[in-house]
Amino acid sequence: MxxxxxxxxxxxxxxxxxxxxxxxxxxxxxxxxxxxxxxLVEAAIEEHGFRPNAVARSLVNRRSRMLGVIxxxxxxxxxxxxxxxxxxxxxxxxxxxxxxxxxxxDAPDIVPVIELLLEHRVxxxxxxxxxxxxxxxxxxxxLPAARPQIVFLKSDPSPDFTTIGIDNIAAGRLATEHLVTLxxxxxAHLAGPLDWREARDRRDGxxxxxxxxxxxxxxxxxxxxxxxxxxxxxxxxxxxxxEIDGLFAASDLMALGAIQVAHRRGIRIPDxxxxxxxxxxxxxxxxxxxxxxxxxxxxxxxxxxxxxxVTGFEGGAGETPAPVRTLVLPTTLIYGESAPALxxxxxxxxxxxxx
Amino acid sequence: MxxxxxxxxxxxxxxxxxxxxxxxxxxxxxxxxxxxxxxLVEAAIEEHGFRPNAVARSLVNRRSRMLGVIxxxxxxxxxxxxxxxxxxxxxxxxxxxxxxxxxxxDAPDIVPVIELLLEHRVxxxxxxxxxxxxxxxxxxxxLPAARPQIVFLKSDPSPDFTTIGIDNIAAGRLATEHLVTLxxxxxAHLAGPLDWREARDRRDGxxxxxxxxxxxxxxxxxxxxxxxxxxxxxxxxxxxxxEIDGLFAASDLMALGAIQVAHRRGIRIPDxxxxxxxxxxxxxxxxxxxxxxxxxxxxxxxxxxxxxxVTGFEGGAGETPAPVRTLVLPTTLIYGESAPALxxxxxxxxxxxxx
DNA sequence: ATGAAAGCGCTAACAC
DNA sequence: GTGTTAGCGCTTTCAT
Numbered sequence: 193m194x195x196x197x198x199x200x201x202x203x204x205x206x207x208x209x210x211x212x213x214x215x216x217x218x219x220x221x222x223x224x225x226x227x228x229x230x231x232l233v234e235a236a237i238e239e240h241g242f243r244p245n246a247v248a249r250s251l252v253n254r255r256s257r258m259l260g261v262i263x264x265x266x267x268x269x270x271x272x273x274x275x276x277x278x279x280x281x282x283x284x285x286x287x288x289x290x291x292x293x294x295x296x297x298d299a300p301d302i303v304p305v306i307e308l309l310l311e312h313r314v315x316x317x318x319x320x321x322x323x324x325x326x327x328x329x330x331x332x333x334x335l336p337a338a339r340p341q342i343v344f345l346k347s348d349p350s351p352d353f354t355t356i357g358i359d360n361i362a363a364g365r366l367a368t369e370h371l372v373t374l375x376x377x378x379x380a381h382l383a384g385p386l387d388w389r390e391a392r393d394r395r396d397g398x399x400x401x402x403x404x405x406x407x408x409x410x411x412x413x414x415x416x417x418x419x420x421x422x423x424x425x426x427x428x429x430x431x432x433x434x435e436i437d438g439l440f441a442a443s444d445l446m447a448l449g450a451i452q453v454a455h456r457r458g459i460r461i462p463d464x465x466x467x468x469x470x471x472x473x474x475x476x477x478x479x480x481x482x483x484x485x486x487x488x489x490x491x492x493x494x495x496x497x498x499x500x501x502v503t504g505f506e507g508g509a510g511e512t513p514a515p516v517r518t519l520v521l522p523t524t525l526i527y528g529e530s531a532p533a534l535x536x537x538x539x540x541x542x543x544x545x546x547x
Numbered sequence: 548m549x550x551x552x553x554x555x556x557x558x559x560x561x562x563x564x565x566x567x568x569x570x571x572x573x574x575x576x577x578x579x580x581x582x583x584x585x586x587l588v589e590a591a592i593e594e595h596g597f598r599p600n601a602v603a604r605s606l607v608n609r610r611s612r613m614l615g616v617i618x619x620x621x622x623x624x625x626x627x628x629x630x631x632x633x634x635x636x637x638x639x640x641x642x643x644x645x646x647x648x649x650x651x652x653d654a655p656d657i658v659p660v661i662e663l664l665l666e667h668r669v670x671x672x673x674x675x676x677x678x679x680x681x682x683x684x685x686x687x688x689x690l691p692a693a694r695p696q697i698v699f700l701k702s703d704p705s706p707d708f709t710t711i712g713i714d715n716i717a718a719g720r721l722a723t724e725h726l727v728t729l730x731x732x733x734x735a736h737l738a739g740p741l742d743w744r745e746a747r748d749r750r751d752g753x754x755x756x757x758x759x760x761x762x763x764x765x766x767x768x769x770x771x772x773x774x775x776x777x778x779x780x781x782x783x784x785x786x787x788x789x790e791i792d793g794l795f796a797a798s799d800l801m802a803l804g805a806i807q808v809a810h811r812r813g814i815r816i817p818d819x820x821x822x823x824x825x826x827x828x829x830x831x832x833x834x835x836x837x838x839x840x841x842x843x844x845x846x847x848x849x850x851x852x853x854x855x856x857v858t859g860f861e862g863g864a865g866e867t868p869a870p871v872r873t874l875v876l877p878t879t880l881i882y883g884e885s886a887p888a889l890x891x892x893x894x895x896x897x898x899x900x901x902x
Numbered sequence: 903a904t905g906a907a908a909g910c911g912c913t914a915a916c917a918c
Numbered sequence: 919g920t921g922t923t924a925g926c927g928c929t930t931t932c933a934t
Contacts, residue, residue, distance in 0.1 A: 212927090213904070247602055253928085292638070293634035312602065420832070448830060475774050
């Protein structure tokens with residue numbers, strides 16, 4: 193059973209013959225303790241392996257030094273990078289994180305999770321799940337009035353909440369424009385699930401780039417972000433439009449599935465079909481062929497989220513309403529063999545989509 | 548600043564005209580409250596969005612309902628799966644998890660993290676980092692006497708600690724034996740970093756299988772688990788021994804790098820070189836060619852770890868020393884094109900390495 | 903430089 | 919059924 197007896201401050205006080213208060217002073221490295229007593233107390237602490245109870249401290253200080261993180265899809269590449277960024281930055285700022293993984297994305301599932309985080313008195317919440325058509329809005333509407341600051345990752349900018357993400361439309365454009373530059377004229381799209389905001393935006397960017405280039409919108413098929421769905425989706429597209437010569441996949445994993453299909457059908461990459469992925473997974477450089485992809489600063493998003501929260505705490509000393517900010521991080525195109533950079537072209541490859 | 552004023556039980560009591568204790572009873576769904584008062588109190592709770600302070604509860608109950616998780620390399624596949632398993636099972640058992648990500652693996656880095664977890668009075672700890680040559684042992688030696696149960700994932704069985712993992716030697720054998728079955732005679736190995744126990748064990752399994760088959764140990768090169776190192780390592784091997792016809796890679800990602808090298812050098816897979824990977828990443832089924840790989844039950848390891856902890860709490864009602872157990876989970880070989888199953892052979896593919 | 907008293911928000915143990 | 923008293927382990931007044 194958990195109630196292992198740990199030494200308490202009271203016991204340290206008793207055994208050293210000082211008051212509880214003095215021990216507390218030593219613990220908090222207060223200057224007003226005589227060197228002799230300090231040493232005495234420290235010796236006792238050391239000897240008994242005493243560690244102050246953070247729960248009791250949180251209660252009296254009203255500071256939990258905890259951040260709540262709501263994530264989803266940790267078992268896939270990408271999400272883990274964001275959580276790593278969050279964990280690292282939190283650690284550096286002296287915070288711990290409570291991680292909650294969501295099974296589904298429906299708002300009714302999310303609200304109780306937030307409530308639980310609030311019960312633990314987390315000082316801030318990072319919502320690292322994806323924005324679906326309505327889940328984030330629902331969450332935002334159902335949030336209790338008295339709540340710590342909450343940062344939404346990869347969500348629509350909002351006047352009421354801090355959001356951190358990339359410009360998916362611009363990034364979708366970037367990917368597609370590269371294919372256009374390579375001379376591709378029939379450019380298809382492997383979209384993510386269209387109830388995800390990111391999926392819609394990337395598709396819209398693809399459409400816009402094609403329209404700008406005066407090209408017809410090629411065929412689209414949707415997947416679920418993962419490799420298996422890339423297979424099915426590209427097969428569907430090829431059955432319908434075997435003449436496509438360019439493909440923009442909304443995730444690197446779907447692109448991986450697409451490569452597999454192309455290989456099986458004897459379609460050469462990039463000669464017959466140039467492919468651009470999305471995410472910038474490290475592994476993409478080792479696909480065969482290596483993948484040209486739009487890099488998302490996933491780790492940086494996590495770090496930025498923690499910084500927003502932590503500086504928020506320190507900024508407003510009182511009841512200043514948390515400052516709402518909208519961060520749009522830059523994306524980059526890195527070139528692989530699947531859609532190589534034009535040799536004699538401009539250096540390119542960098543898009544700063546806002547700030 | 549965090550000290551947002553949240554409603555307290557005392558305030559609910561005051562506004563409903565009952566005692567704090569009665570509100571507490573309602574909160575804990577005790578039967579000894581009259582329907583009328585219960586309804587009254589519930590209405591007030593609802594109206595003010597009151598949520599009990601879990602910190603205060605933890606203090607008085609001496610139950611934090613928190614589990615500490617120490618992980619590393621979350622941004623890579625595999626670890627995320629384990630953490631997902633942990634998070635899911637914890638959720639199902641009514642526990643929350645505090646996640647600590649480690650930058651390095653040195654014991655001196657790990658102990659303070661454990662101390663911090665102890666300060667938060669977690670009821671159990673899951674060490675999901677890898678076992679290096681000495682880190683786990685050091686941690687085990689430096690553990691404070693009064694501590695909750697701690698489960699080590701992927702570590703050597705120990706008489707003093709619960710460990711959960713697979714039999715990496717048997718699994719390395721399994722992979723290698725399959726290559727032998729396919730008629731390969733010069734079987735090389737892409738090892739993980741040899742200061743990792745798992746890397747050593749897999750290599751030893753490979754060696755043992757070759758010895759059993761009366762084959763000479765082929766060349767070995769080590770990598771860092773990731774795709775890039777698979778490239779370098781296979782290149783080194785090929786330069787030394789271009790005649791190899793089989794390859795056992797200690798991770799799927801290194802196998803991915805190996806596939807890339809083979810492709811560039813015009814080596815056909817599996818005709819010229821059959822490859823077996825390790826991990827069982829979902830993505831491996833979509834490599835080109837798809838990968839034959841040893842599946843580790845990563846998610847299940849996470850789940851099992853939580854179950855060990857939670858049943859441990861409930862089992863021993865008093866100061867029973869936590870029951871130490873050693874769990875060895877089974878591994879499976881799944882077949883891809885890189886080292887196909889023998890068509891007319893036995894069903895095969897399942898090894899139950901202990902229990 | 904040190905101690906005594908009060909209280910953080912809640913629950914357990916006892917009254918009535 | 920409900921209220922009162924005590925106390926979880928610690929930090930904050932305010933004395934001395």
